[in-house]
Amino acid sequence: MKDMSLFALFSTVGALLAIALGVMFPALAMGRSISRALDALARQPEAEKSILRALFIGLAMVESLAIYVLVIVLIVLFRNPLLAYLLK
Amino acid sequence: MDENNILFRIGPLLITNAVATTWGIMAALVLLCWQSTRRLKLSPDRWQSVLEGVVLTMQNAIDDIAPGKSQRLLPFVGSLWIYLVLANLTGLIPGLHSPTGQLAVTSGLAILVFLATHWFGIREAGWLPYLRHYLQPNPILLPFNVISELSRTLALAIRLFGNIMSLEMAALLVLLVAGLLVPVPLLMLHVVEALVQAYIFGVLALVYIAGGLESHAATRSDGGTAS
Numbered sequence: 001m002k003d004m005s006l007f008a009l010f011s012t013v014g015a016l017l018a019i020a021l022g023v024m025f026p027a028l029a030m031g032r033s034i035s036r037a038l039d040a041l042a043r044q045p046e047a048e049k050s051i052l053r054a055l056f057i058g059l060a061m062v063e064s065l066a067i068y069v070l071v072i073v074l075i076v077l078f079r080n081p082l083l084a085y086l087l088k
Numbered sequence: 089m090d091e092n093n094i095l096f097r098i099g100p101l102l103i104t105n106a107v108a109t110t111w112g113i114m115a116a117l118v119l120l121c122w123q124s125t126r127r128l129k130l131s132p133d134r135w136q137s138v139l140e141g142v143v144l145t146m147q148n149a150i151d152d153i154a155p156g157k158s159q160r161l162l163p164f165v166g167s168l169w170i171y172l173v174l175a176n177l178t179g180l181i182p183g184l185h186s187p188t189g190q191l192a193v194t195s196g197l198a199i200l201v202f203l204a205t206h207w208f209g210i211r212e213a214g215w216l217p218y219l220r221h222y223l224q225p226n227p228i229l230l231p232f233n234v235i236s237e238l239s240r241t242l243a244l245a246i247r248l249f250g251n252i253m254s255l256e257m258a259a260l261l262v263l264l265v266a267g268l269l270v271p272v273p274l275l276m277l278h279v280v281e282a283l284v285q286a287y288i289f290g291v292l293a294l295v296y297i298a299g300g301l302e303s304h305a306a307t308r309s310d311g312g313t314a315s
Contacts, residue, residue, distance in 0.1 A: 053153075060285075064247040
């Protein structure tokens with residue numbers, strides 16, 4: 001049972017750390033890209049359409065990084081494939 | 089696939105919740121299209137102008153990214169957009185789940201986009217010029233080009249799946265922790281996110297297809313000088 005509690009502890013801590021870091025850095029990147037887009041928008045308001053389109057595509061790309069982390073974290077928490085070895 | 093997701097089976101085929109919901113959406117769309125295109129008039133009534141506005145908006149969006157290709161791309165990208173908007177929003181109806189919250193559904197859509205990229209590209213330029221663009225800057229880059237094709241398809245699938253699934257799960261968790269009516273702001277976020285993700289999926293598919301189409305224009309224009 002000791003193994004089990006250690007496993008639960010480490011996977012929870014690992015998942016929390018992973019989601020914390022995995023949200024922090026994409027958030028920084030998104031903030032940078034939004035501020036740059038606003039700069040560009042202030043300089044050239046007539047290019048709004050293409051700037052916003054590029055911004056949205058870029059934001060989706062950056063956001064998907066956080067989503068990858070989320071998917072991994074959910075796998076670790078709910079469907080950890082290593083758990084089978086522990087239970088055997 | 090979860091066992092409790094399976095509704096019924098037809099022979100060896102297990103019909104899951106997602107498949108049944110998709111059939112429902114398809115039936116609703118077919119019925120809607122049939123109903124609204126049955127009596128098209130030259131001077132449109134209110135409903136017809138709404139539909140024409142939708143189609144024109146999609147056409148303009150495609151023309152912005154791939155100029156002059158909207159006639160060819162509208163059927164594929166437009167269907168992706170319409171289906172994804174409906175499928176993402178289905179999760180808001182009580183008792184139903186978004187089919188796009190299943191990895192199998194989004195993987196299927198991403199594979200369609202992957203195949204469509206090559207289909208449109210090969211139709212535009214022919215086999216050899218299309219395949220040659222994988223060697224484009226330098227033959228050394230061939231593995232990287234192939235990997236980027238595959239990884240962006242995977243990313244397309246995971247992005248949509250992760251977003252929709254995490255939205256539903258977040259609402260569920262808040263409901264468990266806080267109680268009735270508290271997840272309502274999250275559901276409003278769900279509306280926004282569903283529309284944004286549908287738009288993003290379609291636009292990325294469009295960008296990939298346009299990239300496949302344009303690569304031969306580039307190959308053809310400097311093919312004379314290079315060879």
